[in-house]
Amino acid sequence: MILNARRGKTSSCAVLLVILFFAVNTYTPGSQRGSSETDLSLLFTSEAVRPASECMHIKKNTKPKSSTSNHIEPDLHETFRTRREHLLEQCRRLNLTAKYTNKDWLWSLLLEFPGPLDVCLPPKVGSTSWRELQKRVSERELSGLHPSSAILVRHPLSRLTSAYRDKYLDGAPISDYDKNWRKSQGFTAPRFYYWYNYWIPTLISSGRLVPSEEFLKRVKDGRSIHRTRSVGIANLRDAVMDIYGSKDLQKQFSNATFTFREFLEFILWVDELGMRDLHWGTYTEQCLPCQEDYQYILHLETVDAESRVLLQDVGYPEDIRLATKHRTKGLSHTLSTNDLEYYKNLPKGLLNRILKFYEYDFDLFGYSKDILAV
Secondary structure, three states: OOOOOOOOOOOOHHHHHHHHHHHHHHOOOOOOOOHHHHHHHHHHHOOOOOOHHHHHOOOOOOOOOOOOOOOOOOOHHHHHHHHHHHHHHHHHHOOOOOOOOOOHHHHHHEEEEOOOEEEEOOOOOOHHHHHHHHHHHHOOOOOOOOOEEEEEEOOHHHHHHHHHHHHOHHHOOHHHOOHHHHHHHOOOOOHHHHHHHHHHHHHHHOOOOOOOHHHHHHHHHHOOOOOHHHHOOHHHHHHHHHHOOOHHHHHHOOOOOOOHHHHHHHHHHHHHOOOOOOOOOOHHHHOOOOOOOOOEEEEHHHHHHHHHHHHHHHOOOOOOOOOOOOOOOOOOOOOOOOHHHHHOOOOHHHHHHHHHHOHHHHHHHOOOOOHHHO
């Protein structure tokens, strides 16, 4: 499914030798520096000709030359190589190669670009920008492309704060989720989507709404449904809609708010039910990095530069670039958006359980578990 190919490199040594031969045989001793010598110097900086030293030895992983940057940039190809080696080493150490086999999430998250370039894009890692890029690229007629594959990740704890701002309005009253709010924040989902998938279940997990015996039975029966964990929390949503579909609850809790702590406890509660939601499921389960061969591991924190290198390596024209338009959704006017602030006053036991929940994601992608490093 995932294709592997690396961009080939060629040299123009023969052209260089012809130019040097011409220059030596037309050079007049004692002549002043003039237009002829200036033109020759320009030839040595042309992309069509390599310096003689490179004709003797061409590096396999030469970094693509940027036509827009005049400063020294880190070798991102070396960064990609290091990340990939670390991932493979951790997969072996943790014996994860055969641990996850269900590809339901992978099929839904894998975005294919011309080339083909396959990119696994978990939710809350800037996937919207990549989908817009795919649409633009698909409208172009391109040739000479090189197949490749990539996965995009971000710090797991930062991803959680993003999900909280998105699904729980960053702690603002849920009554704020109206037409004007959706327009200002860029939301498209209708209100009932949040009400049945997140808000009522969180009211139950937080103890504000006592679950009925019928509801508990429905949820318990859902645990035995094949692949429930991998395909999300659809069974939980269906039980909520059937049993708590009355509009009386919507009136009773119309101004409910949810703390970040309640959100994290809800994640763990749902996990204990044998289910996980797409928006906070682990990269390890969603993109199967120990089973698939991702040649590029991109971090959202540095995606601007890293995406340019990836797209260049595939062979896309210079004008094809990722338009990163990441913005924080669901902001209230009273809470800070700094990721660290969300974790400062959490009970240590709860934080440790969350770190355990994302343990493999931390290990595979080299992110620190220290919240001070978020």
